[in-house]
Amino acid sequence: MAEHGDPEDGGATVAIAHVYSMVEADVIAATLEAYGFTVVAGSRRTISALPHLMVGLGGIPIAVPFGEAEDAIALMAEIDSGWSCPEAPFDDKPAINGVVSLGSALCGGVPMPRVEGDYAWRRRQAGPGPSAR
Secondary structure (H helix, E strand, O other): OOEEOOHHHOOOEEEEEEEOOHHHHHHHHHHHHHOOOOOEEOOHHHHHHOHHHOOOOOOEEEEEEHHHHHHHHHHHHHHHOOOOOOOOOOOOOHHHHHHHHHHHHHOOOOOOOOOOOEEHHHHHHHOOOOOOO
16 A cells, blocks of 8 residues: 555554545545545646546555554445445447447547556455455
């Protein structure tokens, strides 16, 4: 986990997730704040103004103070264990998926790549070994 600041002076933060969606960053930050955690969503303002830099900047790191990291990870693991990602609408129909992507590109919009976030609580559940990221 990335650390910023000095743990001795209480200014250190630990990134517990890196997400690649503004909405996901807002939901995780709001959830943690609702449970009383202090949350820092680094580079969120930059990505808000320049969304095409999301992947290049490594997503949005969601960080909490050093002393709150274990509790925040445990909370998010508990919340995450009861939820599964919904299926994408066209995953089982490659022809439709291709047409939608081509149509979007021809109309001037390039679809954003689907990049999975990196979550400390999922790495911990997976156990030791290389990260699933």
